[in-house]
Amino acid sequence: MGRYVVERVKSGIPGFDDLIQGGFPKGTTVLVTGPTGSGKTTFAVQFAYKGAELYNEPAVIVTLEERAQDLRKEMATFGWDLERLEREKKIAIVDGVSAVVGLPSEEQYVLEGNLNTEDFLRYIYRVVKAINAKRLVIDSIPSIAFRLHDESRIREVLLQLNTILLEMGVASILTTEAPDPGRGKISRYGIEEYIARGVVLLDFVEKEVELKRYLLIRKMRETKHSMKKYPFEITEEGIVVYPSGEVY
Template identity: 85%
Template sequence: MIGKYEIERVESGIPGFDDLIQGGFPKGTTVLVTGPTGSGKTTFAVQFVYKGAEMYNEPGVIVTLEERAQDLRREMKAFGWDLEEYEKKRMIAIVDGVSAVVGIPSEEPFVLEGNINAEDFLRYIYRVVKSINAKRLVIDSIPSIAFRLREESRIREVLLQLNTILLEIGVTSILTTEAPDPSRGRISKYCVEEYIARGVVLLDFVEKGVELKRYLLIRKMRETKHSMKKYPFEITEEGIVVYPSGEVY
């Protein structure tokens, strides 16, 4: 409850995480998942869509701008996630945003053209979402949008357009970005992403003795009461697990 009205929630499918955000993401919100390389951003995002289909019967779209769709499918099988199974059922759609850029032919059903502009990119994502009546959307990642569109100087404008469209069509969305230096407060590549998103989740590492431990911090989540503490999480054989009652770093 926030004030006197109840917020409809979308469960993340990530064990332990929803305990930190009053049961799930506010429905229709846009959440930025940020962190350094190797922190688990892609796994977090794909888990959100895959578990949405598997556990909650909610279709989802994954826009992959950093690796080919076939590579993403193969990597996710390490967690026992058969993305192709749900693609056949039209519960998941994967948009290949890599092949055309690097000049590799693609047989994927959803492929972004190599010379697409920002407006066409947004229209295409809108059409794919509508084609399977998606309730969840992942775009991995924001820096790759800027690189792909060759319009880095317009990234703030493009992100504002994107956020407006996502709010209009009502999907609950995760956008990923790089955090260059979280310890110094740099939690996004362009320093604008966190202001546009309605929620911000930071995945990072902390030194504990002679090893690195992963932690999660919810920097912002509108319409939600949440802790500002750092919580441990692991990437297990079945995906990400958050420990809300574990040791707080």
């Protein structure tokens, strides 16, 4: 019997794939966690955008933190033209904010304000199929909980979401807040890291009175990876990881 070879999905983040044997395992769900301002949305959107742009892998971005039009503007600062890829049906952005805050939306894909769990998951499934997406981003898990008005149901929702993602076979990034990574609390609800097959922590460390960004791979199934903290920067062209940089 030949050796089992894991198919890999390129992250689109310079330097990062060197840390995970060439990319994320195909069809995997990765949790990107960290405190506010650590770069989670940028990391997730870069994965989606570069997948569509460089590797011809269409992507769905479900934005629950900011309106689609604001996300486009923010990402344009990196030179990423999301609108062009949307026109080419390589990216679909699902606006999950407008209805919740009571604003009208002119987007093609909009989540209604009062969707239940099943409808929410079904809608995402439909958009993935509509553009034959190979990648999916959901930003963020706490915002799903906020929509539910019942945080105790988040466990059930995440388990259902995980089942559907595995069934779809897309490579997915979910983002969540890490309230206190220094003390080991790396996700808001404590269940996110268990449903994900990979966990990437983005955080800051104080270095000579300056805050420096670092990345730590807490878990990645089917992958040999280091448990060191690697420096990264958010440059004019997005996130860059330095695998041979000074480890904190």
